[in-house]
Amino acid sequence: MTDTTTGPLSGSPAFSGFSVDDLDAACAFYEDVLGLATSSEPEMGGVAHLHLAGGRDVLVYAKGADHTPASYTALNFPVPDVDAAVDVLTRRGVEFLQYDQPPTDPTGVMRAGGPLIAWFTDPAGNVFSVIEQR
Template identity: 35%
Template sequence: MLADAPVTTLLPVVDLDRARHFYEQSLGLRPVGARADGKFIYACAGGALLALFPRHQGTRAEHTALSFQVPDVEAAVRALEAAGVVFEDYDLPGLRTEGHLCVLGAERAAWFKDSEGNILCVHQDLA
């Protein structure tokens, strides 16, 4: 029923200006613009949209809220670090990163937080 419906990911932000700076300057996302309800929209690949919405409390999620599939995760990590993105490192049961990267099943992934504390990821599918 929804297989052909466009997808919008909603992320809460405390400071919309700070978040916009991060998403535009650090991640290089393409702004679409503000909506009357206060959301700010970005266009992503495949017709997907990302909507930042102001929320006084910010995020409460302790999981990955959004993951970007990239062709070369190591190159993406280097490029994002050069843009000021700080990657997380984990040493947990079932999740241990080395050089910010971890192999999980059929993908390699690295995690970082946006300016508002949302957990984001870049991942590469493995053949």
């Protein structure tokens, strides 16, 4: 059996990342619509950090024409009230995705078991969610 507590990555402060086709448009959406902070890394060219609660950062990088949106939920945002979050984001121009499975209601909220959750995309087509955690 391998001891996983002393491996070469066990103390690494890992972070995640995803690509976008237009870094400026993505950062404007994250800041102006979602209300999140971002910072760019000019020396790295085409790279920004999305600053999340709890001191976590996500790397966002420009991939231009080679960009393919994530085929999974890239970011989940826990919120105390999904309906309130959906309402605010809808007023800010966010369009929530509609799914047959799992079924979503007319506002985009999935209410068929498990926590309430609603999915939307960033300007690059990456899927995000708001998920209720009380």
